[in-house]
Amino acid sequence: MTKGPAPSLPVKSGSFADDATFLSTSEPDPELTALPAPPKRERTTAVVLMVLTAAAAIFMAVLLFGEARYAIATGTPTDIGELATLKPPPDLSNRYVHATGLLGTTGAIRYARTAESDSFRLMPVAGNPSLWVEIRVPEGFEGPRFVPPSKFAGRLVPMSKAGMRHVGLAKSVKDQTDITVPEDAWLLIDGSSPRASRWAIALAAMFVAFAGWN
Numbered sequence: 295m296t297k298g299p300a301p302s303l304p305v306k307s308g309s310f311a312d313d314a315t316f317l318s319t320s321e322p323d324p325e326l327t328a329l330p331a332p333p334k335r336e337r338t339t340a341v342v343l344m345v346l347t348a349a350a351a352i353f354m355a356v357l358l359f360g361e362a363r364y365a366i367a368t369g370t371p372t373d374i375g376e377l378a379t380l381k382p383p384p385d386l387s388n389r390y391v392h393a394t395g396l397l398g399t400t401g402a403i404r405y406a407r408t409a410e411s412d413s414f415r416l417m418p419v420a421g422n423p424s425l426w427v428e429i430r431v432p433e434g435f436e437g438p439r440f441v442p443p444s445k446f447a448g449r450l451v452p453m454s455k456a457g458m459r460h461v462g463l464a465k466s467v468k469d470q471t472d473i474t475v476p477e478d479a480w481l482l483i484d485g486s487s488p489r490a491s492r493w494a495i496a497l498a499a500m501f502v503a504f505a506g507w508n
Contacts, residue, residue, distance in 0.1 A: 348508035355501040357458040361494035364388050364449055369488055371447050378421040382450060382480050390488055391450045396420040397427055397442045401473035403466055404436075407459070416463060417442060426453065426475070427482045428460075449486040453479045457494075 367390055374380060377395030397417040406413050411433040419425040429442055451457075453464060453475065460483075464475040 344508045348505040351501040351505035351508070354458070355498045355505065357461070358494050358498040358501070360388055360451065360455055361449075361457045361459075361491050362498045364390070364451075365488050365491040365493075365495050367488045374450070377419040377425055377427075377446075377482070380419075380422065380425060382425070386450055387455070388449065388451050390448070391482070392445075392447045393482065394445050395422075395427075396444055397429075401467050401471045401475070403470050405466065415440075415442065416467065424476045424479050425482065426479055427484055429484050443484070446482055446484045447487070448482055448484040449491070450480060450482050453481040456481050456483070 367388070369390070371390045371392040372386075374382075374386065374391045374393045377393050380393070396419070398420040400418065401423075402415060402417040404413060404415050413431045413433075413436045415429045415431060417427055417429065419427060427442075427446060428448075431440060453460070454477070456463070460481065463481070464479070467473055467475050
């Protein structure tokens with residue numbers, strides 16, 4: 295049995311061509327042309343704010359980089375001996391160290407940080423004005439009879455590269471005591487172990503991600 299050709303649906307002649315011609319020759323939609331132009335000033339302001347925010351986030355991440363790198367260091371401190379005679383070599387920068395020494399009072403300052411109940415003292419090493427030690431004083435132990443320790447374990451770093459929490463320390467010493475901290479001075483942050491600095495990794499990553507999102 296031979297099958298005949300399948301019936302075809304009727305197609306309106308020229309319908310597609312007519313539609314294309316209509317689309318290409320039609321006038322702009324009057325409702326679209328009546329819409330107001332995009333607010334250029336607000337758009338420019340938003341872009342500027344995003345750029346400034348990204349730059350600020352990158353700057354904060356850079357300030358935290360040293361402490362974040364310290365947070366992944368080995369947890370065993372390097373014994374560097376007596377601080378009075380120490381001239382730290384570059385390879386001791388940002389290292390976890392253990393040391394002994396007596397602290398002086400010339401140029402020593404006391405300060406606090408927001409959201410922390412403990413106070414802090416910054417004191418020079420006796421006989422070595424290029425080496426300073428930051429001591430955390432637990433709440434309730436601060437007072438005129440406070441005796442600084444003579445054994446320390448913490449982060450050793452050039453004071454100029456100590457990071458965000460120590461910006462302006464040398465200036466504070468100058469303002470409060472009129473003592474000038476040497477430009478090449480080093481800082482030993484007593485009690486700052488790599489494990490205790492792991493918060494810097496998360497915070498630096500957050501700033502980098504925030505800058506990238508902007």
